Every structure is written in structure tokens, then in C-alpha cells.
Amino acid sequence: MEMLLNTALMHxxxxxxxxxxxxxxxxxxxxxxxxxxxxxxxxxxTLLLGKIAHDLIVMDLQTSQAIIEVPLVIYxxxxxxxxxxxxxxFIRFMIL
Numbered sequence: 001m002e003m004l005l006n007t008a009l010m011h012x013x014x015x016x017x018x019x020x021x022x023x024x025x026x027x028x029x030x031x032x033x034x035x036x037x038x039x040x041x042x043x044x045x046t047l048l049l050g051k052i053a054h055d056l057i058v059m060d061l062q063t064s065q066a067i068i069e070v071p072l073v074i075y076x077x078x079x080x081x082x083x084x085x086x087x088x089x090f091i092r093f094m095i096l
Contacts, residue, residue, distance in 0.1 A: 024043075028040055028043065028044075036089075038085055039082055039085055039086070042078060042081050042082050042085065043078070043082060045078070046074065046075060046077075046078025046079070046081075046082075047078075049074045049078075050071045050074045050075050050078070053070045053071040053074050054071045
């Protein structure tokens with residue numbers, strides 16, 4: 001048990017608390033407390049698909065530059081879906 005606690009404590013101490021993932025984790029935790037599971041799953045799926053697309057980026061052989069449109073499109077579509085979900089919830093709340 002002590003070994004597990006030491007491992008977890010070491011991970012927490014080495015975590016970069018100034019990065020964007022900290023903000024994302026806090027927002028997802030707040031959404032989990034309020035029970036907004038659809039937004040949480042959409043965010044996690046968007047991040048997962050964007051990360052997979054980023055790892056599979058094809059290099060343009062003529063210019064030797066990465067083609068980054070695919071992850072950008074995935075992040076934009078995910079953001080739009082999350083925005084629409086929040087808008088629908090807001091409109092439902094205002095009507096009812």
C-alpha cells in the first residue's frame with residue numbers, strides 16, 4: 001500500500017501544474033460533478049481522435065512540412081459539437 005501511495009505522490013509532484021492539461025482536468029472534474037457526461041465524453045473523444053490524427057500526420061514530401069489540417073478539423077468539429085450541446089442545454093433550461 002505504501003508503494004502505491006509513494007508512486008502516486010511521485011507522479012503528482014512531477015506533474016506540470018502550469019500546463020493546459022491542468023485546466024482541462026479541472027473543467028472535466030467540474031463537469032463530472034454536475035453530471036454533464038455527454039460533454040465529457042465528447043471532449044475525451046475529440047482529444048483522443050485529435051491525438052491519433054496528430055500521430056498519423058503525413059509529411060508532404062515536396063515541402064517537408066507536416067499537413068496539419070486533419071487534427072485541426074477534428075478539434076474544430078469537436079468544439080462545435082460541444083458548443084451545440086451547451087447551447088441546446090441552455091435553451092432547454094430557459095424554456096422550461
